[in-house]
Amino acid sequence: MAEQLSIPQPIATLTGVVLAGGEARRMGNRDKGLIPFRGRPLAAYALDALGRVAGRVLINANRYRETYEQLGYPVIGDAGDGYEGPLAGMLAALRAAQTPHVLVVPCDCPLLQPAQLRRLYDTLLAQDAEACTAHDGARLNPVFAVLKSDLANSLSAYMDSGERKAEGWLRRHRLAVVDFSDAPALFRNANTPEELAALEKEIA
Template sequence: MQQDSVSRLALGLDSPQAVTGLVLAGGRGQRLGGKDKGLVNLNGWPMVSYAMAVLSGHVAEVLISANRNLTEYDALGGRVVRDAEPGYPGPLAGLLAGLEAAHTPWLAVVPCDTPLLPHSLLPRLATTIGDADIAVAHDGERLHPVIALMRTALADDLGQYLASGRHKVRDWHQRHRCVTVDFSDCYDAFANLNAEQDHTRINAQLNAVSAKKHQ
């Protein structure tokens, strides 16, 4: 544990001022009938608010990657960034917008549709990253490429990667020093809302978590 703390100190990750948070909310929401996922109501709150809460307190600023309903997102308190290219080119475009907008050496990114993420997410990524460029969450069964901590100095390389016509997140990760971080102890926290049938299930999980906190 002491070695991890020294590593975080050397990287500047012991301070929230070293990290910018980014919530990816700029997709089409095709599997939700075109709904703007980040603004879908969950237990009385827009879904993007849960992602912002996971980052809050661990970062200097929260950015929201969005391509529509910009006024609604702006009202939530995060700085809104848009894709440079039209047509919803994918999560890497939102990631590039975040990397370019950040004023810190590190960027922590989460999607808007995973509202149960643990509040220990960023500290655990920071503790494990070591001298790597990117730390990515793994729930014990699968990798979550857009739940990650990375150096903002990667912006130029990502811009070149996208300009070459490539858009696969994992392939871009493989161009850099990348480590996976084991979150198998909280596998359920990585459930995402991709379809209407997920809405009821995740709402129930949120209610259960809230009830447990007030016991």
């Protein structure tokens, strides 16, 4: 709790974007960010965390845009047709941002904490990096990342070449990595109804 209370004011030069543009096939094609979790849409938890860190917050979604707009933030869709994975959402975020940096997070991690997200931004600045992503102690989590907004052209070219691996693109740039092995719960998510029910029961 003390870590949360230490968070300063939102950063005016940072745009936060919740990535909610996937198909969620293992959720029966339900839009994952809108699935109820403890009485609220899953995406609402990520939005709450981003709102305490970033001066501007957006939602990246390709379906049910009007429903997402009811959560109180502008909605942007992927630039291309179809579902091209999280990189398409990252590219949409970079193109929509009017700030030097963008913080992206997935819509399905209800345990997000703003203090931990702030660590990504602070580390990027401290290491003069172009991108900063998270490591949970076991693996890299490239969909939790702070990116320089001027990387949009690089990402577009990477995707035009047929590549879709987020980690592969990130490693083409000056990449900082934050060790979150002290807070692995940040990355707890749910990809199936059963996982979502188990997570809700565990928290309760």
